[in-house]
Amino acid sequence: MTFSVEYVFLDDYLLIKGGPFRSRIPYKSITRITSTDKVLSGHRILSSRDALEIFNQYTFFGSTKISPQYKKNFLGEIKKRCSNATFED
Structure with missing residues (x-):
C-alpha cells in the first residue's frame, strides 16, 4: 500500500x-x-529513510519521525515557528 x-x-x-x-x-x-536514519522505533509517518525526528511533549511514543521532500525548506519554516526548540543535524 502506498x-x-x-x-x-x-x-x-x-x-x-x-x-x-x-x-x-x-x-x-x-x-x-534531529536528523535520523533510524526509522524502526517510535511513531512514524514517513516515506524515506532520510528523516527528521520531532520530539514533543504530547506524542505517546515520545517522538514522531517524518521525511519531508524538501527538508531544508521544512526546517527553515519550523524554526520560525518553534523558537523554544533545539535543532540537531
Whole structure:
C-alpha cells in the first residue's frame, strides 16, 4: 500500500497527513528536532529513510519521525515557528 504524506503549517500546530492518519503537533510542545536514519522505533509517518525526528511533549511514543521532500525548506519554516526548540543535524 502506498500513500502520500503532506505537512501543513497551520497557525498553532503542524498537521501531518499520511493516508488515513492525521497527527497534530502544537509548535509550543516541540522540544527538539534531529536528523535520523533510524526509522524502526517510535511513531512514524514517513516515506524515506532520510528523516527528521520531532520530539514533543504530547506524542505517546515520545517522538514522531517524518521525511519531508524538501527538508531544508521544512526546517527553515519550523524554526520560525518553534523558537523554544533545539535543532540537531
